[in-house]
Amino acid sequence: MTAIIDVRHINKAFGGMQVINDCSIHVEEGSITGMIGPNGAGKSTLFNLIAGALAPDSGQVFFNGEDITTLSPNQRFQKGLLRTFQIAHEFSHMSALENLMMVPPDQAGESLFNAWFKPARVREEETKVRRRALEVIDFIGLHHVRNELAGNLSGGQKKLLELGRTMMTDAKVVLLDEIAAGVNRTLLGDLVGNIERLNREMGYTFLVIEHDMDMIARLCDPVIVLAQGSVMVEGSIEEIQNNPAVIEAYFGAGAA
Numbered sequence: 001m002t003a004i005i006d007v008r009h010i011n012k013a014f015g016g017m018q019v020i021n022d023c024s025i026h027v028e029e030g031s032i033t034g035m036i037g038p039n040g041a042g043k044s045t046l047f048n049l050i051a052g053a054l055a056p057d058s059g060q061v062f063f064n065g066e067d068i069t070t071l072s073p074n075q076r077f078q079k080g081l082l083r084t085f086q087i088a089h090e091f092s093h094m095s096a097l098e099n100l101m102m103v104p105p106d107q108a109g110e111s112l113f114n115a116w117f118k119p120a121r122v123r124e125e126e127t128k129v130r131r132r133a134l135e136v137i138d139f140i141g142l143h144h145v146r147n148e149l150a151g152n153l154s155g156g157q158k159k160l161l162e163l164g165r166t167m168m169t170d171a172k173v174v175l176l177d178e179i180a181a182g183v184n185r186t187l188l189g190d191l192v193g194n195i196e197r198l199n200r201e202m203g204y205t206f207l208v209i210e211h212d213m214d215m216i217a218r219l220c221d222p223v224i225v226l227a228q229g230s231v232m233v234e235g236s237i238e239e240i241q242n243n244p245a246v247i248e249a250y251f252g253a254g255a256a
């Protein structure tokens with residue numbers, strides 16, 4: 001197994017507060033790695049450092065063996081590292097299917113030059129994207145609401161659509177930030193099932209921040225526990241749940 005994400009001795013402070021503290025983690029290719037920790041442990045900050053939304057004060061982030069510390073989020077995305085898309089406000093008036101069709105970055109139809117001078121190529125590209133979007137919407141179980149405006153979908157359906165949007169790209173390493181929040185149990189089952197299938201059948205690697213321990217227990221191995229900006233312990237969910245330091249961090253300092 002190779003570490004597809006390799007974070008080395010990273011530090012980040014806001015004002016005088018050290019939020020990420022000499023933190024090193026690695027995510028094995030093909031794994032669904034979970035990340036838990038008490039509120040304020042630095043999980044979202046670490047995600048932002050991996051995705052490129054924040055720059056570290058020191059330390060490095062490697063992706064697939066390459067130092068990506070100074071790359072922009074978009075450059076990281078081009079290399080195959082992706083954070084789930086939120087359904088942006090401006091897309092809420094488009095249908096679920098159209099939201100999927102908006103994702104591919106180099107859709108020929110987006111270029112005015114192509115629209116004027118290569119209409120056949122644009123049509124061909126659109127047909128391809130539409131076919132893929134229909135496959136994805138079937139996969140995520142939203143075929144019945146494909147023509148609904150994205151803004152009218154339930155919270156859980158929006159999460160499924162967000163996951164679907166990652167499938168419209170070539171990215172195979174996906175950072176999921178609290179995807180279970182606000183999702184009802186039935187749709188949560190679909191979401192977990194889809195993540196498992198993407199992992200098993202299509203080779204996706206996931207790094208998952210989650211407060212929902214059921215979801216972590218069902219999906220993730222290994223699980224990394226972050227506390228005060230560094231890794232407290234890493235292991236299987238059973239090892240984590242029986243670790244006295246973890247119990248203390250969670251139940252001694254407020255449950256996450």
Ligand SMILES: Nc1ncnc2c1ncn2[C@@H]1O[C@H](COP(=O)(O)OP(=O)(O)OP(=O)(O)O)[C@@H](O)[C@H]1O
Pocket residue numbers: 014015019037038039040041042043044045046256
């Ligand atoms: N942009 C920022 N400016 C200043 N402080 C910040 C900033 N982002 C995060 N922090 C602080 O850094 C600490 C870690 O926050 P972070 O959101 O990374 O934790 P978390 O583990 O994701 O927490 P939660 O589980 O509550 O989402 C918190 O004390 C937070 O207030």
